[in-house]
Structures are given as structure tokens and as C-alpha cells.
Amino acid sequence: MPPAAATNLGYTPPDGGWGWAVVFAAFISIGFSYAFPKSLTIYFKEIQEYFSVSYSEIAWVSSVMLASMYAGGPVSSVLVNRYGSRPVVMVGGLMVSAAMVLASFGTTIIHLYLCVGVIGGFGLAFNLQPALTIIGTYFQVKRPLANGLAMTGSPVVLSTLAPLNQFLFDSFGWRGSFLILGSIVLNCCVAGALMRPVKKKCNGAAAEDTGAQLSNLLTEESPSESRSQSCMHKFIDFSLFKHRGFLIYLIGNVVMFFGFFAPVVFLAPYAKHQGIDEYSAAFLLSTFALVDMFIRPATGFIGNTKWIRPRIQYFFSFAVSYNGICHLLCPLAPGYVGLVVYAVFFGLAFGMVSALLFEALMDIVGAHRFSTAVGLVTIIECGPVLLGPPISGALVDIFGDYKYMYYACGVFMLVPGIFFFIMHYYNYKKLDEEQRQSVTVEMRTSKDTLELKMSQDDKTAHETDG
Known part of the structure; x- marks a missing residue:
């Protein structure tokens, strides 16, 4: 972002x-x-x-x-x-x-x-x-x-x-x-x-020198604190829990994963429950997998365009919401043909989310913090991943029908999708404000530095004339 x-x-x-x-x-x-x-x-x-x-x-x-x-x-x-x-x-x-x-x-x-x-x-x-x-x-x-x-x-x-x-x-x-x-x-x-x-090619010697000078300055101010923070970041960067974009991503994903895998797990059983034979039910999964296979690289290509890349979080929000809508409409699909159509649209939706899932996180925290970020995200998500399908199965046991499970999964996907749209709009707005403030501060600093330098030059010239 x-x-x-x-x-x-x-x-x-x-x-x-x-x-x-x-x-x-x-x-x-x-x-x-x-x-x-x-x-x-x-x-x-x-x-x-x-x-x-x-x-x-x-x-x-x-x-x-x-x-x-x-x-x-x-x-x-x-x-x-x-x-x-x-x-x-x-x-x-x-x-x-x-x-x-x-x-x-x-x-x-x-x-x-x-x-x-x-x-x-x-x-x-x-x-x-x-x-x-x-x-x-x-x-x-x-x-x-x-x-x-x-x-x-x-x-x-x-x-x-x-x-x-x-x-x-x-x-x-x-x-x-x-x-x-x-x-x-x-x-x-x-x-x-x-x-x-x-093989790393540095962005420039000047930037490297500036970074080295800044690092040395920080070390001379507080060496023990600097070493402590460096050691902490080397293992787990808990400062990510203060990162606005990371928290938005994490909260939405925890809810989303309760309904992410269950529709795939129960697709074939749902078809059999409607009296469809085993081979035709298996074909639904094949259709889903085939569509999923082709939409992932296509999603990556679209996400890389100049129109989508600067605001890729909206694209991810759409993909999550689209999943929810598919699941909410699934029980309304008539007969086997309806399930085939659902498998196609679900394959598109699932593949889009899968292709953007980690790209969205990397876009938020940057590649340099991604390793720690994905580790923190996955350990928190293991709960929904483990409990999502059993909870969905319990709904089938309670109501004796799969449609309520699909309704629940639809809500679990649509709500975080809407949440992502709203919160990323807010986040993008805040980021634009922060960037404008940063540019203003930088311009003021440059102006003050230039005025100070001119003042020093005038003073030096005056002393030389004297």
C-alpha cells in the first residue's frame, strides 16, 4: 500500500x-x-x-x-x-x-x-x-x-x-x-x-551512507536499546500489532477462514445429498479445480496492472465478498446444472482469494517484514482453519440440510469482505494524509537547511571581508 x-x-x-x-x-x-x-x-x-x-x-x-x-x-x-x-x-x-x-x-x-x-x-x-x-x-x-x-x-x-x-x-x-x-x-x-x-544491488551509495550514518547515530544515543530491538526483530516483530493495515488484514482473515475451506469440503457430499451420483459429484470438484487453476495466474496478471496495483486491497476485498455471495446463492441453484454453475463461479472466487491472499499482506507490511507477518497471521488463523469445517458439519447435523451451512459460510465471507472495503478505504485515506504530511515536513526541513546554509555562508563571507 x-x-x-x-x-x-x-x-x-x-x-x-x-x-x-x-x-x-x-x-x-x-x-x-x-x-x-x-x-x-x-x-x-x-x-x-x-x-x-x-x-x-x-x-x-x-x-x-x-x-x-x-x-x-x-x-x-x-x-x-x-x-x-x-x-x-x-x-x-x-x-x-x-x-x-x-x-x-x-x-x-x-x-x-x-x-x-x-x-x-x-x-x-x-x-x-x-x-x-x-x-x-x-x-x-x-x-x-x-x-x-x-x-x-x-x-x-x-x-x-x-x-x-x-x-x-x-x-x-x-x-x-x-x-x-x-x-x-x-x-x-x-x-x-x-x-x-x-544478488542484491544497492539503490545507491548516498542512500547507503545516509543509512549507515543514521544507524551509527541511533547506536550512540542508545546502544543497548538498539541491540535489544534488533534482536527482537530478528525473531518476532511484535510491533506489527501496532500496524494499522496489518490489524485490518488479521481481523478480517480470522473471520473469513471460518467459512473459507468448508464449502470445498462439503461440495461433493452436498451433491450426493441431493441424489446426484458419485461420479457426477466428483465432477463438480474437478470443475472447481480446473477453474481455480486458470484464474490464479489470471488474477496475478490483473493485479499487476497499473489500474489495480496501487489499490490492490480493494481487489482483494472484492474477491472475499464475491466468495460470500456465491455461497449465499448456492442453495438457490436448481439441480445438477445449477451446482455446475456454482462450481464454476466458486472456482473463480476461491482462486482469486488464494492468488491475492499473501500478496495483500505483502502489499501492506512490505517484503522486508513479510516473513514475520505471515508467521504471526498463520498461527492465529490455525484456530479458524481447524474449527471451520467441524462447525459447518455440526450445522448439517443439527438442521439435516446443507443449505444452512452454505448460508453461514456466505456470511463468514461477505462480512469480512465488506469490512475490508470500509477499513481499507479509511486506511488508504490515512496513508495519503500521512504521505502529504511527510512531504510537507521534508520540504520544510529542506528549506530550513537551505536557509541555515545560506546564513552560514553569509557569515563566513562577512568574516572573510572583515
């Missing part, structure tokens, strides 16, 4: 070159992070029968994995700030691989919770945050496009893993499949190897 947020990196991002290889690596890493927990549901029925557990007990495997991925955000952010994206992603790939191999020897459902859910979830966290963060170090002008392309990894990897998992399940059962998946997910290590640190 504010120009300063985009330029505080201290160097000029290349906006291309090796950056596109980094986008490809992020595509793989982000794809596995979001698609892997969903793709494992193919094995749930056999695992449920093997351990003689209820559907709700087996469903917690994916929920714990997603919640661990979000909860591991701050840890991942600290490691990225300390060691960079490359080693963290590679360690994350090894963790998920080890988790799947260990899970293949599981003897109880608790074993799967610990291996797949906790260890695998933290491994995915080490894949997600570094992939999102490194894009901001390579791109500035083309950043929305780069983020949109990277986020496309989720539907692409999911559409690939879904049939692959079905083939592995039919051929090797769930234990053999978990072993093979443990080797497949090592591709995250390859992706991490591509994430080499950006």
Missing part, C-alpha cells in the same frame, strides 16, 4: 532472471503444502476400517496436518530470518518425507496423528512460508503476477496427486502408498535447492 513498504528492502529486486526459477520452486513448494493434506483423504476409508475408528477420528488427520502447518508459521519465519529460505524448505521436505515413511509403519490412529499430522504439518510449514517470502525478495514490480503463478501450484499439484494417489492405493494399499509418497515429496528439497538468495 504505502510506497515505503515496497522500497525498504535497501536494494532493487531483479523482477525476473533467476526469479522465475524461484517462482517455479515456490509453485512446487506451495503446491505440496496446500494439496498434500487434501490428497490424503483418498486413503481414509481403508485406514478407518483398518484401525476400526469413526470417520470423524480419521478426518482429524488432515485437520491436524493443516493446523500444524499454520501453527508452525512463526517457527518457520524465525528460521527463514536466520538462515534464509533455501535450507528451511529442504529441511521441510525431509520432515514430510520422514513423516510419511514413519506413518507407513503405524499401528494406531494416534501414530498417524503424530507422524502425518504433527511432523508432516510442521514440515509443510517449512515449505510454505519460505516459498512465499522469497518471492518478495526477487520481485517488486511484477510481484502480484509472480505470487499468482506460485499460488497456482496448489490446484495443479492437487489435480496431479488425486489420480496418482488412487493408482497407488489400488496397487500398493495405504502403507505402500505412504512409503512412495515419502519419496515423491522429496521434490520439495529440489525446489528448495532452486531458492538461492537474491
Whole structure:
């Protein structure tokens, strides 16, 4: 949003070159992070029968994995700030691989919770945050496009893993499949190897000298406080909770995530509840995924245009509100054709939000603070991510109908969408005022400095004449 947020990196991002290889690596890493927990549901029925557990007990495997991925955000952010994206992603790939191999020897459902859910979830966290963060170090002008392309990894990897998992399940059962998946997910290590640190080209020697002088001045005033703040920022930057734009983003997202994933989870069951056969119900998910796959890069391209980029938060607000409207209208969709139309429009809405989700945050706090910001956001969001689908399922149990669940999800999306529109209008207005004040102060300072210099020159000339 504010120009300063985009330029505080201290160097000029290349906006291309090796950056596109980094986008490809992020595509793989982000794809596995979001698609892997969903793709494992193919094995749930056999695992449920093997351990003689209820559907709700087996469903917690994916929920714990997603919640661990979000909860591991701050840890991942600290490691990225300390060691960079490359080693963290590679360690994350090894963790998920080890988790799947260990899970293949599981003897109880608790074993799967610990291996797949906790260890695998933290491994995915080490894949997600570094992939999102490194894009901001390579791109500035083309950043929305780069983020949109990277986020496309989720539907692409999911559409690939879904049939692959079905083939592995039919051929090797769930234990053999978990072993093979443990080797497949090592591709995250390859992706991490591509994430080499950006070669920084400084914006200018004068700026560097000024920054060094300012840093030295601050240190001479209060060395202990400066070191303390530097150490604090190195780990977790809690000053973000005083950042107006960050708080707007955080409050809206916490509400939004209660209704973000549930409509996807219950789309096929809702169709079956209406008497639609299994294959036709599955086709709805395929339609949704296909539309989602193409709209993400398109959204990044649109967000990168000169008309949208300066006020991209409005674009994000529209995408969130559009989701809510889709869910509110879903129960009114007549028959199977109506559900296909809903799947198309929902795919558009879901893909737009997914493509803009982290770009909106990076736009608010700047790339230099994004790593810590995304860590704080994800650990707070893990609550709604974990509780959203069970709450929605409870509504279905209570009313015996899916329409109330879709109404609730529509409200959970539409309310924060409207909230975003109002608060970002206020935030943009305040930012414009602050920028005008900053320019005024800078002009006054320059004028005072010039007058002081002229006065000193006159005094020197007078003394010389004397």
C-alpha cells in the first residue's frame, strides 16, 4: 500500500532472471503444502476400517496436518530470518518425507496423528512460508503476477496427486502408498535447492551512507536499546500489532477462514445429498479445480496492472465478498446444472482469494517484514482453519440440510469482505494524509537547511571581508 513498504528492502529486486526459477520452486513448494493434506483423504476409508475408528477420528488427520502447518508459521519465519529460505524448505521436505515413511509403519490412529499430522504439518510449514517470502525478495514490480503463478501450484499439484494417489492405493494399499509418497515429496528439497538468495544491488551509495550514518547515530544515543530491538526483530516483530493495515488484514482473515475451506469440503457430499451420483459429484470438484487453476495466474496478471496495483486491497476485498455471495446463492441453484454453475463461479472466487491472499499482506507490511507477518497471521488463523469445517458439519447435523451451512459460510465471507472495503478505504485515506504530511515536513526541513546554509555562508563571507 504505502510506497515505503515496497522500497525498504535497501536494494532493487531483479523482477525476473533467476526469479522465475524461484517462482517455479515456490509453485512446487506451495503446491505440496496446500494439496498434500487434501490428497490424503483418498486413503481414509481403508485406514478407518483398518484401525476400526469413526470417520470423524480419521478426518482429524488432515485437520491436524493443516493446523500444524499454520501453527508452525512463526517457527518457520524465525528460521527463514536466520538462515534464509533455501535450507528451511529442504529441511521441510525431509520432515514430510520422514513423516510419511514413519506413518507407513503405524499401528494406531494416534501414530498417524503424530507422524502425518504433527511432523508432516510442521514440515509443510517449512515449505510454505519460505516459498512465499522469497518471492518478495526477487520481485517488486511484477510481484502480484509472480505470487499468482506460485499460488497456482496448489490446484495443479492437487489435480496431479488425486489420480496418482488412487493408482497407488489400488496397487500398493495405504502403507505402500505412504512409503512412495515419502519419496515423491522429496521434490520439495529440489525446489528448495532452486531458492538461492537474491544478488542484491544497492539503490545507491548516498542512500547507503545516509543509512549507515543514521544507524551509527541511533547506536550512540542508545546502544543497548538498539541491540535489544534488533534482536527482537530478528525473531518476532511484535510491533506489527501496532500496524494499522496489518490489524485490518488479521481481523478480517480470522473471520473469513471460518467459512473459507468448508464449502470445498462439503461440495461433493452436498451433491450426493441431493441424489446426484458419485461420479457426477466428483465432477463438480474437478470443475472447481480446473477453474481455480486458470484464474490464479489470471488474477496475478490483473493485479499487476497499473489500474489495480496501487489499490490492490480493494481487489482483494472484492474477491472475499464475491466468495460470500456465491455461497449465499448456492442453495438457490436448481439441480445438477445449477451446482455446475456454482462450481464454476466458486472456482473463480476461491482462486482469486488464494492468488491475492499473501500478496495483500505483502502489499501492506512490505517484503522486508513479510516473513514475520505471515508467521504471526498463520498461527492465529490455525484456530479458524481447524474449527471451520467441524462447525459447518455440526450445522448439517443439527438442521439435516446443507443449505444452512452454505448460508453461514456466505456470511463468514461477505462480512469480512465488506469490512475490508470500509477499513481499507479509511486506511488508504490515512496513508495519503500521512504521505502529504511527510512531504510537507521534508520540504520544510529542506528549506530550513537551505536557509541555515545560506546564513552560514553569509557569515563566513562577512568574516572573510572583515
